[in-house]
Amino acid sequence: MNYLDIDLDLTEEDIELKMAAHRFAREVMRPIARKLDEMTPEQVIAKDSPFWDFMRKAYELGYHTILIPEPYGGMDLTSKQQAIIYEELAWGSVGLTVGIGVAAFPSFGASLVAEEALIEKIIEPFCRCRDASIVGCWGITEPDHGSDTLVPHYPSFSDPAIKSQCRAKPDGDHYILNGQKSAWVSLGTVSTHCALFCQIDPSMGHAGGGIFALPLDLPGISKGAPLNKIGQRDLNQGEIFFDNVRVPAEYLIAGPEAYEALLEITLSATTALMGVFSAGLARAAFEEALEYAKNRVQGGKALIEYPNIQAKLFHMFSKVETSRLMSRAAYIFNQSTSTPAEEYSVVAKVYGTQAAFDVAHEAIQIFGGNGLTKEYHIEKLFRDARAMLIEDGSNDTLAIAGGHKMIHSYPRLDM
Numbered sequence: 001m002n003y004l005d006i007d008l009d010l011t012e013e014d015i016e017l018k019m020a021a022h023r024f025a026r027e028v029m030r031p032i033a034r035k036l037d038e039m040t041p042e043q044v045i046a047k048d049s050p051f052w053d054f055m056r057k058a059y060e061l062g063y064h065t066i067l068i069p070e071p072y073g074g075m076d077l078t079s080k081q082q083a084i085i086y087e088e089l090a091w092g093s094v095g096l097t098v099g100i101g102v103a104a105f106p107s108f109g110a111s112l113v114a115e116e117a118l119i120e121k122i123i124e125p126f127c128r129c130r131d132a133s134i135v136g137c138w139g140i141t142e143p144d145h146g147s148d149t150l151v152p153h154y155p156s157f158s159d160p161a162i163k164s165q166c167r168a169k170p171d172g173d174h175y176i177l178n179g180q181k182s183a184w185v186s187l188g189t190v191s192t193h194c195a196l197f198c199q200i201d202p203s204m205g206h207a208g209g210g211i212f213a214l215p216l217d218l219p220g221i222s223k224g225a226p227l228n229k230i231g232q233r234d235l236n237q238g239e240i241f242f243d244n245v246r247v248p249a250e251y252l253i254a255g256p257e258a259y260e261a262l263l264e265i266t267l268s269a270t271t272a273l274m275g276v277f278s279a280g281l282a283r284a285a286f287e288e289a290l291e292y293a294k295n296r297v298q299g300g301k302a303l304i305e306y307p308n309i310q311a312k313l314f315h316m317f318s319k320v321e322t323s324r325l326m327s328r329a330a331y332i333f334n335q336s337t338s339t340p341a342e343e344y345s346v347v348a349k350v351y352g353t354q355a356a357f358d359v360a361h362e363a364i365q366i367f368g369g370n371g372l373t374k375e376y377h378i379e380k381l382f383r384d385a386r387a388m389l390i391e392d393g394s395n396d397t398l399a400i401a402g403g404h405k406m407i408h409s410y411p412r413l414d415m
């Protein structure tokens, strides 16, 4: 379905990128995502799984490097182009889009500091990779630390009573890693590298963290079983364990002195991107409902002819449009500054994911009984949207943290 984008500043290049991403989403991602959704978590990651077909095709097109700056081999995109492409990919499958996004995480994190060793050992090989043999992930949450790991500058973030379950101790020119990350690490069981967020200085609570971009083939690293879940079943997830792992210090992106600031920069990007992804998913659900309402004849008329269905579709459409405007704007703004306004990214994520869930929910209502069956794509979109209300920070806790940030920095006159 051709979709009007009311941004009058889109260039021809923006539109070409958008159309190419949409084609990929429609022809490759959708069919693969639907197959993966029906498989067990083990089948999803098996060698001959369509998951790897998706990954290889995405890597061939360079989509694994969307977030990486051009000097290191990234796609050389503006922030707006990144948002445009990600929205289209998420229209195809939000789970696969999260996958191709986190695959870049160690390189994305490393690009924020751009140390020579990190460029050479992490970023450049990843950007050159075209066969999906280098796959990153982002390990931040832990079995006993979910929401609390994602709220930099919130008072509890610096509470020394908080003891992380994954710690790094300096040891000469190495760090010794012990502990584990949660079962929710996206691509956790298939990744070759990790952007690992762990505690270095426990006296500072979560704020005493460090970020590593490390290969996962070091002795002492093991993985858990792939997680089984209701939504985003096409996204592999699982634990990573560390048992006295010796990590060369050159893999450290940032230590405690910069941890909170770098985490905030990272979250300002990822949280806004979750809003972008949710605009893609919401649009997919809206389009499913629109198409269905045009074709389903009930009581002698197509559903679309009933005024309540038209009004319902209008409210769904409003949510799609506002979600895109907010998330794209928040992402572009926060990518343009080294002192991000994270609260705007939180608005994008909390509003956008709730909007996606509401739109998918209303879409099922329009489908009636058919919406509950596996025959129609809408039930998958609904389950995928449900996961987004928790993914990358539950909306409840993000709202508390976003509210705290907003109250302390409002009004912002420093521009």
Ligand SMILES: Cc1cc2nc3c(=O)[nH]c(=O)nc-3n(C[C@H](O)[C@H](O)[C@H](O)COP(=O)(O)OP(=O)(O)OC[C@H]3O[C@@H](n4cnc5c(N)ncnc54)[C@H](O)[C@@H]3O)c2cc1C
Pocket (backbone or CB within 6 Å): 102, 137, 138, 139, 140, 141, 142, 145, 146, 147, 148, 150, 181, 182, 184, 185, 186, 187, 232, 387, 388, 390, 391, 392, 393, 394, 395, 396, 397, 400
């Ligand atoms: C699809 C998906 C992908 C994910 N990908 C990754 C990944 O790549 N890497 C990674 O590390 N993690 C990942 N996660 C984990 C995700 O970030 C966490 O699930 C999320 O932060 C919530 O943490 P939790 O599940 O431990 O819930 P909890 O933190 O235990 O929260 C449970 C409930 O309690 C509420 N709550 C918690 N604390 C408070 C409080 N202080 N005040 C009021 N209410 C509170 C929350 O809002 C929530 O409703 C992913 C999760 C999902 C669902």
